[in-house]
Amino acid sequence: MAVWFDALLRPNRSLGPAGRTRLFWAVAALSAVSVLRFWAVGAWPVALFFILDAGLLWGAFKLNDRAGRRRETIRLSRAGLDVAYTAPDGRTRTARLEPFFARVDVRHADSHRAQVRLVSRGAEAVVGSFLSRDERLEMAAALDEALYRFRTNQAPPTPGG
Numbered sequence: 001m002a003v004w005f006d007a008l009l010r011p012n013r014s015l016g017p018a019g020r021t022r023l024f025w026a027v028a029a030l031s032a033v034s035v036l037r038f039w040a041v042g043a044w045p046v047a048l049f050f051i052l053d054a055g056l057l058w059g060a061f062k063l064n065d066r067a068g069r070r071r072e073t074i075r076l077s078r079a080g081l082d083v084a085y086t087a088p089d090g091r092t093r094t095a096r097l098e099p100f101f102a103r104v105d106v107r108h109a110d111s112h113r114a115q116v117r118l119v120s121r122g123a124e125a126v127v128g129s130f131l132s133r134d135e136r137l138e139m140a141a142a143l144d145e146a147l148y149r150f151r152t153n154q155a156p157p158t159p160g161g
Contacts, residue, residue, distance in 0.1 A: 004156045005076035005146035007139065011130040013068050020061055028054050072127055074118075076146050083118065083125040095125040100151060104144040109137060116140045 015023065031054050035047040071086040081097040097120035105117040105124075114133045118125045128136045149156070 001077050001079065002156045003075065003077045004150045005074060005143055007074045007142075009072040009074070009128050009131060009139070011068050011070055012132065013064070020065075024058060024061060027057055070130065074127060074143065076143070076150055081118065081120065081147075083127060095123065097121075097123055097125065099147065102147055104140050104147065106137065106140050116143075118143070 031050040035050045038044065038046040038050075066088045069086075069088040069090075071084075073082075073084040073086075075082045075084075076099055081099040081102050083095045083097070084092055085094070086092045097118055099120070102118055102120035105119050107115045107117065112133050114136050115129065116127050116136050116139065118127060128139050131139065
């Protein structure tokens with residue numbers, strides 16, 4: 001089947017798994033040194049806060065990893081304009097829009113709150129909300145171009161071309 005647009009959107013993550021592991025262990029090592037110093041001078045209650053701090057950091061890493069599993073897939077083909085949202089827990093919901101009537105609506109394009117909506121016959125789907133402003137605008141332009149090519153019956157782009 002011919003495909004005019006196919007994109008997998010994922011949240012940006014600045015540290016990979018190896019970097020997060022190294023950072024966590026570096027903080028844990030520094031905390032351990034501090035815990036031993038405070039324990040040695042008799043200020044053991046302060047040591048509990050360092051342990052709590054390391055635990056909270058580990059929890060924050062886990063929450064960040066979970067949020068990073070979020071996905072959105074946008075696909076434009078003769079079958080329709082499909083948007084599939086995958087939540088961090090794996091649940092997926094989809095929206096299907098009529099591509100001949102679909103338009104890309106960008107709100108607040110000049111601010112960091114830029115929002116990209118796909119609108120078609122009363123149905124709408126917000127896409128790429130976790131992307132940076134520039135990434136959202138770039139994705140919106142590419143999707144708008146794909147919708148134009150689809151409506152004017154131009155051949156879909158060749159893979160890798």
